[in-house]
Amino acid sequence: MKSQYLGATCIVAGTSIGAGMLGLPMSIGCLGFTMGSLALFLVWIIATYAGLLLLEINLDFGKGVHLNYMSYAVLGRPGQIITTISVLFLLYCLLVAYITGMGSLISGNTSLSQPVASILFTVISAIVFYAGTKAILSINNVLFISMIISMLLSFTCLGTTLDFSNLRLGNADQRIFLLAIPVLFTSFGFQTSIPSVVNIVGAKKKPLVIIITLGSTLPLVCYLAWLMVSLGGVTPDALAGLSNVDQLIGILGQGTPWIQNVLSLFALVALLTSFIGVSLSLFDFVAETFHRKNDRVGRAGTSAMIFIPTLCASLLAPDGFIGALAHAGTALSVIAILLPCVMAWKMRVNAEDKVFQVAGGRPALVLSFLCGILIITANYL
Secondary structure, three states: OOHHHHHHHHHHHHHHOOHHHHHHHHHHHHHOHHHHHHHHHHHHHHHHHHHHHHHHHHHHHOOOOOHHHHHHHHHHHHHHHHHHHHHHHHHHHHHHHHHHHHHHHHHHHOOOOHHHHHHHHHHHHHHHHHHOOHHHHHHHHHHHHHHHHHHHHHHHHHHOOOOHHHHHOOOOOHHHHHHHHHHHHHHOOOHHHHHHHHHHHOOOHHHHHHHHHHHHHHHHHHHHHHHHHHHHHOOHHHHOOOOOHHHHHHHHHOOOHHHHHHHHHHHHHHHHHHHHHHHHHHHHHHHHHOOOOOOHHHHHHHHHHHHHHHHHHHHHOOOOHHHHHHHHHHHHHHHHHHHHHHHHHHHHHHHHHOOOOOOOHHHHHHHHHHHHHHHHHHOOO
């Protein structure tokens, strides 16, 4: 595989694998391994189709365009406004989740209270982003490699306590199954990276289809392994009702300090990696949308617009890690499913000029659109 193909595959997979992975045992662990795996597989199908649908739209425009422009070109100003609002809502929800998770993690490993830990982490982050982002990008590469290593270490540690009889337990509750769907979809939220992948690879249909399919499958494999080792160490009932990262580490670590330390390391780098990526995206998006200057005053104002609202939301909902991820799934379903379905339906009028078209035709578009509505509805049951 060419290096650019490998890099593009890592972008797709890396955009998915991150802090959202920490929410999986808390959202679907009580369902048991069989039902939890089924939920993951179904969401993977939806997410992969959504990614390929965005690829179809992107290839019609070619390289160098992004979703904001594509939505405006196909759906006009209303479509662009909906896209902008949805992207902002998505990124702000994710940032709230990560600040809440970091506050919980820092509090669980220090003598600081969670509110103080969240404030301290947010203030330091705001200062770093105000100072500049070049060094952050280099740090992020190291963090991503560290996340993969610590994830494998976590799998190994939890594997020592694996009890396969636990995998046969679970509560097949339909309501819990539906409530978990938005969180799971957020965990497969690579779709917004498609334009960047097209820019890297070029408008090459076959390699891009393989990259997106493989890049979405790698997280599925990691998530199934994570669910197995999580449920192999504790019963599904023990995971029911968990709402934050420190609680998850405490349950999975089973009072063993060295296992808890490894899990804390994995949670730390996963949260930091996701936090940096989302913060950079939100910083640039806010600066572009509101025409913020890249000088000291402009950067200070942009930092305040990003971190003050998210910190306040985190302090108001200190146990809102899973809730924030679920709300992010609502926005992501609009960006990655509903809008692309409408755009593809409209653009397929001239199907003979298309570079690539996802299989399934209009019935698949309708089914995908209904899945997007289900994800939004499930969040408010």
